[in-house]
Amino acid sequence: MTKIIVVGGGAGGLELVTKLGRKLGRKGKAEVMLVDRNRTHLWKPLLHEVAAGAMDAGIDGLSYRSHAHNHGFSFHLGSLSNLDREQKTITLAAMLDESGKPMLSERTLEYDILVLAIGSVSNDFGTKGVSEHCIFLDRPQQAEHFHDELMNRFMQYVEGELGSDKVEIAIVGGGATGVELSAELYNAVEHLSAYGFDHLDPDCLRLTLVEAGPRILPALPDRLAGMAQKELRELGVDVRTNTMVVEATDKGLITKDGELIPATLMVWAAGIKAPDFLKDIGGLENNRNNQLTVNGTLQTTRDDSIFVIGDCAYCLQEDGKAVPPRAQSAHQMASMAHRNILALLNNKPLKTYIYKDYGSLVNLSRYTTVGSLMGSLMRGTMMVEGLFARVVYMSLYRMHQVALHGYIRTGLMMFVGRINRLLRPKLKLH
Template sequence: MKNIVIVGGGAGGLELATYLGNTLGRKKRANVILNDRNQTHLWKPLLHELATGALDDGVEALSYRAHAHNHHFHFEQGAMVGLNRQHKYVELSPVYGEDGDMIVVSRRIPYDYLVIAIGSKSNDFNTKGVAENCIFLDNPAQAMRFQQKMLELFLKLRENQALDDIGEEESKQQLAEDGHINIAIVGAGATGVELSAELYNAAEHLSSYGYGEIDSSRLKVTLIEAGPRILPALPERISNDATEELSKLGVKVKTNTMIVEADKKCLITKEGSQIPADLMVWSAGIRTSSITQNFDGLEINRINQLVVKKTLQTTEDDTIFAMGDCCFFMQDDGTPIPPKAQAAHQMAGFCAKNIIALFEGKPLKEFKYNDKGSLVSLSEFTAFGALGGKLTGGSSMTIEGKIAQWMYISLYRMHQAALHGCFKTGLIIVVGRLNRFLRPALKLH
């Protein structure tokens, strides 16, 4: 029985493992193995909600092992550190416990077909001080780190307010500016914009949970973009409308501003000015992990993405596929497929069909990306989007408000349906509605 190994349990990798497990694994036609460094899966576009506590990872996170049991595939935890194409195996690093003890030794997993879907990580462009002083909102651990630091800042603000009331000025803890919380976000793509709005939604709820009186005058969020406008992937009108909405919330939007250094308490611009901050997030660009340089001669580009053919097979090895953010796929119009969740979703379904075609001795098909547009949510306040021409039957169409919010949520529901089926997804929606009454609006731990 052939081994199909999928490295990376993100949106695309987990959907692919689920599909192949339900088709090939269930019928014992193949041994499907999913590998990831983590034990649980969380949809990456939700990380900004996890960072503010609007999302509870204890509810939304999905156990790889439990899901593997339910869908006829196997799960192996560990980071992929090497690839041997001659002997056809991937090498996994050991797994260590919280105390540093080795729990699982390094392993070699043989494969007949390999799918690499390791996603992407933030690109700091080697900017001085960023790695040491900024949080990269590209994985759940970083999002949880942000939330912890954010809650500490709000507690410090509450303490300062209490000391103000009793006149203990000398005992006050210093924030970037007395009496304010300054949060700076570098990069005004979807992640930066959504996090900016979500922070003000979190501030409203924290005021009800004993964190003191918090409003837009106390919370100062600065959104920094090197380009001329925010949301460069969306039409200019949406960019302008989103800028206006963010400004109403209290966000200070700074465009045409390049950051050249990050200090412990401020960001330094190319012009030499300083932007004070108690908490800094870097979301200005992506790259693939440099581990792909150790993938036994597979072709990569300048940001370490694996170059693939139209069939999603790597250019150097037809038994190895790559998909999602970690692959470089040049479209017929001369543009690469953008790193979007919808691209990973489409690639997962296509890759599954091509692998099944290999099993059945049928010719492989060429992947065609259907860009259905882009959506961005400003928390509970509003949402904006641009629907692709193929979806609207002609030119692109912009949407906003409740319709855009509904379509934004539907993207996550599509992902859940691919993993659980429509019936279970419907039950998840019902449970989510009930949790609005049973659980606090924010996770506070």
């Protein structure tokens, strides 16, 4: 039986393996497998909410094993470390348990068709001290770590043991992640005062958002980026544009001009790259960000049996631009890869993927949402803000849920979510 392995159960990979499991695995037409280094799935664009405590990864995560059971594929816990294209095998690294004891030894899995969907990691561009002192938001564990550190700082602040008159946080990167996290942190502070964190109010935060470019949110039109910046400044965020960070230390960030931006909690969200081990993996072609080069059908340029989707794919479009690393790209690529894998199995011609940009939206917690929409209904770009923008922003996550669970289950999940909002605290408090 044909063996199909999807490595990476994220925004793109989990949608794809779910479709393949339903179409092929359940009917015994192929053996469909998912490999992921985590046991549960959390949609990556929600990580800043986990970091601020607005979402609990433990409760909102989806178990790969149970999802696999329900959708006709098998799940293998493990981290891809190598690829042998001649033998058509992948290697999963040996795994340790939580206490550091060996748990699983190195394993190999055979494939006929392989899909790589392992996403991206933050790119610190080799900046001194960043990997030691800054937290990245690449994985749920890192977002949870940031949340723990944040709660510790707040506790020290209310107990008078912080050693500073403010909780000093610096975020590097004025893209969507940095902007959304900034707003989410002010929302967190406002809620925490209701849960026994006396004297905690927005004034206790000194939050600096640092951007090397001339303005934040380069993907949005000037006017919307300006609105977002105004909203952040009104909340109390010190937005620094044209500011290049050259070093991170235990005291804060050092800028190119030699200024110290004091911070004890620092997040680096300024750019991404594909994981380093993808460089030259199996002799495949990469770009300088380690992304694997694919042709229009999403197959790698050097091996037709390997597809790559999502952030780790380098897919050039007719206009010479690469498909951007975004959730909507991963969603669209998952649908196209599904179609093309079925075509490959049935000896039919494969289709070329054309990226459709439906716009960008940035959610500033409960304060506002801004963005631009594009599509066939609108000629050009439509700028949106407020409640309508928030509904459209949420719909991207709903589309992901629908791809995984179908409409009825997604509707039930939304209903349960509403009830939980009444029953659970507004923030994760531990």
